[in-house]
Amino acid sequence: MIISYSPQRPEHQIAAAQEASAHEVAEAAHRARRAQRSWAAAPAEQRASALSAVADAVAAASAELADLVITEVGKPSAEATGEVQRSIALLKYYAQQALDPVGSVHEPTGPGLLYTRRRPVGLAGLITPWNFPLAIPVWKLAPALAFGNAALLKPAPQAIGCAMRMTELFAAHLPDPEILQLLPGGAATGSAVVEHADAVSFTGSDTVGKAVVRSAASAGRRVQAEMGGQNPAIVLPDTDPETAARMITGAAMTFAGQKCTATRRVIAVGDPRDLQDALITAVNELPWGDPSAPATAVGPVIDARACDTMSEAVDEARHAGGRILVGGHRTEGVGHFFSPTLVDSLSPEHPLARREVFGPLLLLQHAPSLDEALTLANATPFGLAASIHTNDLTAALEAADRLEAGQIRINTPTTGAAVHTPFGGMKGSSYGEREQGKAAQHFYTSVHTVAVRGPQPPDTVQQRQSPSSKPGRSA
Numbered sequence: 001m002i003i004s005y006s007p008q009r010p011e012h013q014i015a016a017a018q019e020a021s022a023h024e025v026a027e028a029a030h031r032a033r034r035a036q037r038s039w040a041a042a043p044a045e046q047r048a049s050a051l052s053a054v055a056d057a058v059a060a061a062s063a064e065l066a067d068l069v070i071t072e073v074g075k076p077s078a079e080a081t082g083e084v085q086r087s088i089a090l091l092k093y094y095a096q097q098a099l100d101p102v103g104s105v106h107e108p109t110g111p112g113l114l115y116t117r118r119r120p121v122g123l124a125g126l127i128t129p130w131n132f133p134l135a136i137p138v139w140k141l142a143p144a145l146a147f148g149n150a151a152l153l154k155p156a157p158q159a160i161g162c163a164m165r166m167t168e169l170f171a172a173h174l175p176d177p178e179i180l181q182l183l184p185g186g187a188a189t190g191s192a193v194v195e196h197a198d199a200v201s202f203t204g205s206d207t208v209g210k211a212v213v214r215s216a217a218s219a220g221r222r223v224q225a226e227m228g229g230q231n232p233a234i235v236l237p238d239t240d241p242e243t244a245a246r247m248i249t250g251a252a253m254t255f256a257g258q259k260c261t262a263t264r265r266v267i268a269v270g271d272p273r274d275l276q277d278a279l280i281t282a283v284n285e286l287p288w289g290d291p292s293a294p295a296t297a298v299g300p301v302i303d304a305r306a307c308d309t310m311s312e313a314v315d316e317a318r319h320a321g322g323r324i325l326v327g328g329h330r331t332e333g334v335g336h337f338f339s340p341t342l343v344d345s346l347s348p349e350h351p352l353a354r355r356e357v358f359g360p361l362l363l364l365q366h367a368p369s370l371d372e373a374l375t376l377a378n379a380t381p382f383g384l385a386a387s388i389h390t391n392d393l394t395a396a397l398e399a400a401d402r403l404e405a406g407q408i409r410i411n412t413p414t415t416g417a418a419v420h421t422p423f424g425g426m427k428g429s430s431y432g433e434r435e436q437g438k439a440a441q442h443f444y445t446s447v448h449t450v451a452v453r454g455p456q457p458p459d460t461v462q463q464r465q466s467p468s469s470k471p472g473r474s475a
């Protein structure tokens with residue numbers, strides 16, 4: 001059985017679903033493939049209007065969905081509401097993208113017509129994490145369906161309630177609900193999804209993502225994976241330290257740092273003292289606690305294991321000579337709460353400065369120059385998001401050229417993305433095509449080149465054949 005519990009009230013069960021076995025995944029794939037044929041053959045307007053209707057249904061259920069996100073994954077209410085709005089925006093965007101051009105016309109090599117046309121890949125296998133329990137399933141489902149595919153959705157067990165509710169809203173507006181199959185489960189269910197899909201879109205940790213990429217690629221499946229980050233924020237001395245500190249602590253700590261694009265390291269260029277003081281103040285001022293309270297910025301971490309991971313990371317930092325400037329402890333009482341933690345004086349070579357700790361942990365690093373800050377920023381196996389905070393346009397543009405990150409943010413937090421722009425990273429953060437924006441059409445379709453010749457008089461055809469293919473002379 002797959003059961004989710006509230007991180008702030010762990011005794012409170014939120015949702016439960018029967019785990020899908022490998023055999024059930026195979027059967028669901030068969031039903032989805034059968035339904036996909038008429039879905040792909042229907043006019044694109046039909047897919048567009050189905051997705052618009054899902055957008056309206058999500059909008060009508062906004063308050064209920066936001067409450068579910070708050071209780072199931074502990075996301076603070078303002079961000080939970082924002083996630084619902086983002087899901088609606090994604091659905092509206094891809095409803096329109098269903099009507100976008102799907103090919104181009106080329107000069108033919110002789111009389112006739114030569115064109116390309118994108119067609120659905122068939123069955124999309126979608127494996128999603130718990131931290132954006134509505135928006136990530138939607139940013140995969142909406143384009144997969146818009147471009148005529150069927151989908152198998154394997155959500156994270158911790159967010160099964162959100163996935164069940166979102167799937168219901170989709171199913172009510174699809175001409176055949178078999179087009180979308182929800183498959184609750186863990187690793188075994190996910191592996192079965194990889195086995196049966198034509199294209200696999202994964203979002204989650206880098207360890208699991210690399211294994212998914214390996215098995216999908218070795219089976220010849222198309223695959224994309226969006227994974228973790230170790231995202232730096234560079235602060236130049238010309239910027240106001242209070243403003244930068246508030247922005248960076250927000251990017252690092254809101255939703256308890258549980259975003260792939262959360263800032264993990266802040267790199268102070270030059271004298272770090274003003275920035276350090278401003279960061280301490282900003283972290284201390286962050287309102288944290290009950291995620292349903294409107295003012296809360298930092299809620300709980302997802303589960304007891306995430307709390308343990310934070311405790312272990314703080315112990316590791318202390319043993320390596322790191323100074324805990326703020327936080328560093330669990331809180332008393334009910335719920336998986338860990339205080340927002342700021343650490344200084346840890347060597348940049350330390351593993352904590354290179355790997356992703358998925359929680360409210362921010363490291364303060366130092367660099368004497370922009371050049372050295374950029375080298376430090378890039379010194380991790382990841383490359384998802386990076387920010388630079390400065391009033392110097394030349395420095396900002398140099399950073400935009402040199403930062404090894406898919407998402408580069410100037411005077412704005414590492415977190416956040418627009419639905420209409422490509423999303424993804426470099427190095428160990430991503431594999432394959434970008435997601436969202438127009439990039440999604442490429443992933444969920446394959447391009448076909450079609451050469452057309454009109455009917456021709458039989459004698460012309462004969463003249464063009466090679467002598468060996470003439471009647472009576474063929475082998």
Ligand code: NAD
Pocket residue numbers: 127128129130131132154155156157185186187188189190191194203204205206208209211212226227228229259260261356358384429
């Ligand atoms: P996770 O890797 O533990 O799980 C992700 C999904 O993979 C879940 O549905 C899980 O059940 C499934 N899974 C686990 N083992 C599998 C296997 N062997 N085969 C197939 N599927 C399997 O990640 P999580 O804890 O749910 O999410 C947090 C992680 O996601 C963080 O590392 C975060 O950075 C990352 N993330 C990345 C992005 C991005 O766009 N780059 C966005 C959000 C979260």
